Amino acid sequence: MLWIIILLILLLMIDFQVGRFLVSKRNNSQSWQTTTEEVELFAEGNSLFEAMIADIEKATESIDIQFFIIRNDRISNQFYTLLARKHAEGVRVRLLTDWVGSFKFRKKWLNQKFFVRKTNPPRFPFFYHLQQRNHRKVLVIDQRISYFGGFNLGDEYVGKDVKLGKWRDYHLRMIGKIGEVMQESFTNDWGFTNKGQIPQTGDIEVLSTEGEVLEKELLDYIENAKETIEIGSPYFIPTRKLAQALMDALARGVDVTILVPEKADHIIAKAAALPYFRKMKEHGATIYLYVDGFFHGKVLFFDRKICDAGTANFDRRSLQLNQELNLIVGHEHPIYHVMRKTFDFDISTSKRMTDTWLNHQPLYLKILSWISIPFRIFL
Template identity: 40%
Template structure:
C-alpha cells in the first residue's frame, strides 16, 4: 500500500514538473505572428447550415488551392460530406491541404486518412504531443479554424465540422456560433497563419497567395499562441466607455481580467456576459459559476443561453469594436492554445452583431439569486472540484 502511494506521488510530481518546464519552454518559444490593421469585406454566419452550404460550394469551385484547418472534424455524415468535397477537388488536380488538431481530430482514422491520400489530399495532424514535456504538450492544442480558397476567400470563426454544428444533436439542439467569410487583403494574413501551422506540422515553407483585391472595411487579425491574448482582452475592456458584451461557451478568466471587468462596472459601464445553460465538457460550467457570481454581485448582467447550445466567441465594446474568432474566455485559450481572432471596426456590422446578441439574450435564463438558490448539491460539489482544474479548463 505504501509503495503504491509512493508511486502515485512520484507520478504526480513528474506531471507537475513536466507541466512547469513545458510552460517555460512554450513561453520562450511561442510563435508570434504580428499583423497590422488591414482591410476586408465580410459576411457573418450564426448557423451551421448556411455556412456549410457556402463553404462546400466555394471549395468545389476552387481553381488554385484549398488550405483548411479545423480543430475538429467528425466522422459523421457532415464530416463525410466535407471530406468528399475535398477529395473531389483534389482529384481535379487542385492542391488541397488539410490540417486538424491531433486530439480534436481523433476521429480521423487511418482508413479516412488513407482515402484522403489516395485522392490526392495532403493531410497532416497539428500539435502532436511528444517528448519532452509530453503532459504539457498534450494540453497545448491548436484550436484554430481557417479556410483559404484560391488566396481570395477566407473563412474563420468558431464552427468545426460535424452534425453538432448543424444543430442535429438532440442533446444540444440548435447550435449558436459565429463564423466569418472574408475577402480582400485580410485573406493573405489568414493564409499566413495557416501556412505557419502547416510549416509546424510538416517543415514545409510556402508563401501565401497574393491577390490584389480591394476591400473597404478595417479589420485586424490576431493570431495567438498561448501568449498576448490576455493583454488584448485587457486593452479592449479598458477602452470601454459605455458597454461590454461578452459571449463565450467557457468563462474562466484570470485575476487581471476579473479586476478589469470589476473596474469597468465601478466606472458605470454596462457589462453583459452570455454563456450556455448546457455544458458540453465536464466541469467547465461549474468552473465559471464563482466568477459569474462575483460579477453578478458587482452589477453585471449574466445570461444563460437556453435555445440550444451557445458556442459563440465574441467581445463587443461600445458598438465600435467587435472580436470574432476561435478563442474562448478561459485559461486554455489564454495560455495554452493556438487561436486566431478577427477584430472588426465597422459600426454597421457591429450594430447587427449586437442586435443578434441581444436577440439571444431574450432566449436566455437570467443568472440571479433564484437560479443560484436552485443549484443541486452535485453542482455545488462540482464547483469545488472545478476550482482545482481551472488551469486545464
C-alpha cells in the first residue's frame, strides 16, 4: 500500500513539473488597460447576491456568469431558477465553472435550459490539467455591468457554515468599459479567443494569469516596494522567491503587514502556513488574525500607492497553478479607496498574531506542517 502512495506522489510531482513546462510554452495569460464609471465593493454575501440577482433580473441581452465553486443548495438553486427564466425570455445565458471546483455540480444544471460548460476536465496525459483550476469568478450583464472577486456561489458564502460563521470577502461591482474586458476574459475561458479586440487605454490594469506569470508580477512589486507591503489573503503559502523577497524587503526597512483568518476552511493549508508565519514574524512582519468569522479577501497594497485585488490567494496554487483574474490600480482610483477603507477596517477588528499564539497551536497542526512540506506546490 505504501508503494502505491509513493508512486502516486511521484506521478503528481512529474505531472506538475511537465505541466509547468508546457504551460510556460503556451501560456494564455493576458492583460488589458481599461476604465470604469461606477464602483461598489461588497464584503458580505447577502448584499452581493441580492445585487447580482437584481441586475440579472434587468438583463435584456446577455448574462455570462462564472464561479470556481457552485454548491447544490438554496442560493445556487435560486440563481439556477432565475437564469433558466432569463434564458426562456430570450436572454443569452452562459454559465462556466471549474471541473474540480464544482465536482458535485448537480446534473440538472446541464439539462440545456441554458449553456453550461466546465473548464479543465481531466484528460490523459494529465500534464497539469489534473491540478490546474480556473479560479476566476466573473459576472457580466449586457456587457456593461460586471462583477468579480473572491465569492463563490453557495450558502456558506452568506454565513450559513456553522463552523466558519460570517464569511468576509471582497467582490467588486463595476459599470463601464471594464465590462468589455470581463466579457473577453469570460469568452476566452469559454473557448473563443478574441485577443486584441479591446482598445488598450485606461487607468485600470486587468491581468488574466496562469502558470508563474502572477508570481513574477508580484515579485516585481515586492522588490520595488520602499515603505510598505500589505497582504490580505485566506491562505499564506508563498513561493520560495516571494518568501525571500518579503524577507529582503523587511531587511531593507519595509513594513510588511499580513492579514489572514484565525479560522481555517482547509486545515492542511493552515498547517502549511505556520512555518511562514513564524519566519515572517522573526524578520519583523506584523501579522493580524481575522476573528469575526472567516476572512477570504484577496488584496495587496504597495507603498500605499498601488492596489492589487481579485481572485488570487497568496498561495502557491494561485501563484503557480491556477487561472486567476486580478486588477491593479493607483491610489487615486475609486477602486483603491473602497479597497483601502475596507481592508483598514478589517485590520482594526482583527488581533495581532503573537509568539504565544504560534507556540500554542495544536500538536496535530504542527505535525501537519511538516507533513505538508512536499505538497506545498499544490496548496
